[in-house]
Amino acid sequence: MQLTKTLLHTTDTYIKKLFEVGIHTTDDFLWLFPRTYEDKSDVNTTFSHLNIQEKQVVQCSIEILTEEKTRNKKLLTKAVLTDSQWFHSEAVWFNRRMIANQFHSGDEVLIFGKPKYEYGKLSFSSPEIEHVQENRREILPVYSDVNYIPGTWIRDKMSFLRIFIREQTTSLPQNIQTKKWFRPYTENIEALHFPKDIADFTRATEELWYEELFRFQYQGLKKKYDLEAASSGNSPQIPLDTDFIKSILGHIPYPLTNKQKIVLFQILKDMERPHAMARLLQWDVGTGKTIVAMIAAIHAIRQNDIQVAIMAPTEILARQHFLWNLEFLEWFNIKSDLLVWSLTPKQKKEAVERLKSGGTNIIFGTHALIQDHVQFHRLGFVVVDEQHRFWVEQRKALEEYCSQRSPENTIGILPHRLNMSATPIPRTLALTLYWDQDISVLDEYPVGRKPIHTRVIREDQRNEVYRFIEEEVSQWRQVYWISPLVEESENLDIASAVNMQEILMSVFPDRTVGLIHGKMSGKEKDRIMQDFYNNTIQILSSTSVVEVWVNNPNATIICIEASERFWLSQLHQFRGRVGRWNDQSYCYLFTTKEYKNDRLKAMEQTTDGFELAEIDLELRGPWEVYGVRQSWVPDLRFASLTDTNLISEIRNDIEDWIRSK
Numbered sequence: 001m002q003l004t005k006t007l008l009h010t011t012d013t014y015i016k017k018l019f020e021v022g023i024h025t026t027d028d029f030l031w032l033f034p035r036t037y038e039d040k041s042d043v044n045t046t047f048s049h050l051n052i053q054e055k056q057v058v059q060c061s062i063e064i065l066t067e068e069k070t071r072n073k074k075l076l077t078k079a080v081l082t083d084s085q086w087f088h089s090e091a092v093w094f095n096r097r098m099i100a101n102q103f104h105s106g107d108e109v110l111i112f113g114k115p116k117y118e119y120g121k122l123s124f125s126s127p128e129i130e131h132v133q134e135n136r137r138e139i140l141p142v143y144s145d146v147n148y149i150p151g152t153w154i155r156d157k158m159s160f161l162r163i164f165i166r167e168q169t170t171s172l173p174q175n176i177q178t179k180k181w182f183r184p185y186t187e188n189i190e191a192l193h194f195p196k197d198i199a200d201f202t203r204a205t206e207e208l209w210y211e212e213l214f215r216f217q218y219q220g221l222k223k224k225y226d227l228e229a230a231s232s233g234n235s236p237q238i239p240l241d242t243d244f245i246k247s248i249l250g251h252i253p254y255p256l257t258n259k260q261k262i263v264l265f266q267i268l269k270d271m272e273r274p275h276a277m278a279r280l281l282q283w284d285v286g287t288g289k290t291i292v293a294m295i296a297a298i299h300a301i302r303q304n305d306i307q308v309a310i311m312a313p314t315e316i317l318a319r320q321h322f323l324w325n326l327e328f329l330e331w332f333n334i335k336s337d338l339l340v341w342s343l344t345p346k347q348k349k350e351a352v353e354r355l356k357s358g359g360t361n362i363i364f365g366t367h368a369l370i371q372d373h374v375q376f377h378r379l380g381f382v383v384v385d386e387q388h389r390f391w392v393e394q395r396k397a398l399e400e401y402c403s404q405r406s407p408e409n410t411i412g413i414l415p416h417r418l419n420m421s422a423t424p425i426p427r428t429l430a431l432t433l434y435w436d437q438d439i440s441v442l443d444e445y446p447v448g449r450k451p452i453h454t455r456v457i458r459e460d461q462r463n464e465v466y467r468f469i470e471e472e473v474s475q476w477r478q479v480y481w482i483s484p485l486v487e488e489s490e491n492l493d494i495a496s497a498v499n500m501q502e503i504l505m506s507v508f509p510d511r512t513v514g515l516i517h518g519k520m521s522g523k524e525k526d527r528i529m530q531d532f533y534n535n536t537i538q539i540l541s542s543t544s545v546v547e548v549w550v551n552n553p554n555a556t557i558i559c560i561e562a563s564e565r566f567w568l569s570q571l572h573q574f575r576g577r578v579g580r581w582n583d584q585s586y587c588y589l590f591t592t593k594e595y596k597n598d599r600l601k602a603m604e605q606t607t608d609g610f611e612l613a614e615i616d617l618e619l620r621g622p623w624e625v626y627g628v629r630q631s632w633v634p635d636l637r638f639a640s641l642t643d644t645n646l647i648s649e650i651r652n653d654i655e656d657w658i659r660s661k
Helices: 012-020 026-030 097-102 151-167 174-180 185-193 198-231 242-249 258-270 289-304 315-330 345-357 392-399 427-433 459-474 497-507 522-533 568-575 598-605 609-620 622-627 644-660
Strands: 036-039 056-069 075-082 088-094 108-113 115-118 121-125 128-131 139-142 278-282 307-311 336-339 362-365 379-384 416-421 438-441 453-457 478-482 513-516 539-542 555-560 586-590
Touching: 026 151, 036 198, 056 097, 075 097, 108 121, 139 151, 139 198, 151 185, 174 198, 174 644, 185 198, 198 644, 242 289, 258 278, 258 289, 258 438, 278 289, 289 307, 289 315, 289 379, 289 416, 307 315, 315 336, 315 362, 315 522, 336 345, 453 459, 453 598, 459 478, 459 555, 459 586, 497 513, 497 539, 513 522, 555 568, 568 586, 568 598, 568 609, 586 598, 598 609
Parallel strands: 088 121, 278 416, 278 438, 307 362, 307 379, 336 362, 379 416, 453 586, 478 539, 478 555, 513 539, 555 586
Antiparallel strands: 036 139, 056 075, 056 108, 075 088, 108 128, 115 121
């Protein structure tokens, strides 16, 4: 039912404010769930028993109630209060005219607030006050303010919509409700807004928390099973050839880690099945995700004559994948190609034609791969690198591409899909966001890789770092220098990449200092990165554009200006640009202030990206981490993503229920 001022006993102004934030109906209003509660069940009768560290309720009487104007013309209301032992206290309110209208000397009242003791007396500042009554609400829900409407106003108005609670419907299947011994959904909604006691409120919160996560995860798991059903018999089955895998491994100049072998086996076994694989491969930078994907791609091409597409978020990363794997692929007579925006029209046309005719076995590219005119001959395997940097629609266009459709336009070949992410995502977040995929984790670094030494640098230590950099560069090492901005800002007193280049050129006059940022053209950036890779540039001043772009094993130092302005996930990504080989590498975090906050201390204390990701999750909330605030991600009204066991339990419950249907 539509909200009206009559229904809520309010004014047009409040109705307009509610409408502005999408609260139009009684259901919308009832879904303004409280964030916590206030316990007013323990009533004190004497001031001497109060704890000045927390809010409490005390029953007392008003001895004197007065009003006066302050020097700032504010209304000040004062009350002298008397407890059962005739001890006195004081309560004060500012600009609360209704206090003197509703309360008078001699009234028996309940005061709820945090007392303080100063100037030799106990006092309450702006406490809640109510008359003593028999059937008072002892457990009061606490609502957040909405569009400048106080939470207390929402609580007061909720009683007018109580009769509409019975119209609410659950999304939980009946057998799940029975299995979990859950109360009816309407009873839980009632208990949230009008709790009988703390246990009543707590149970409602827990059961609705479960239901919200159930509804949230069910969408993705249903998609997973729907994709399996749709692709059954329509995806290339690729039998595992262990002898051929051994042959591939024989051409790699280093042994795979145990975790790489485990993850590779998971992927290869998935691709044996009669339906499309959907798997997320994640862990820190430098753990060898790309080589695992390449082994699986070579095996798939040789076993089933399919095409493979590898999509990267930037042209430089796509080019690096292409160039670094060129010789490796030629060992197996596999034809590779590159499709990015900076190619000439002729080069793009030729690449597209080779792809359509089947002349290309594996293609590396950016989102240039998902244009309408790009057609595959027999796409059977899709790898999306740094998948969280693409919109869902972009990934879907490639992951669900069907080649070789029949004349009747029935379904064609649905490719296997492997999404990779070097951004550590907390397990709870991964289980919830990537519900439609199985998850593999590469949590083992190659043998011989040294931890990156990380240190927070004060401004008075800057020259010390400069001297050390000169020593490293003289040994043929290279340096990244990250700044938050491209150019100086009048409003922000922080370093810019352009200004930093000038400073570094003066500090290191005998070295070549390059500059790169996102405003440059693709060709310009490619040229600079190639010069940096060739060591023509020794020090590279950059913005965050290098976060996932490049892999230069010769770079051993990264300096980050105004590091407190970046989130830990970003700092960890920056740090991953060095330490790519066996040489000792260093990360220096410069700050614009003379302090070390806990976030930066964490960077010094651990190189575990998942530990840092958990800190980010606590500080930022799930939807601001890793750029996952996208149109397909709904808001959670009360559930949290910190309970791994509950999320796993719900996931298992959903899978059991889907299989039983």
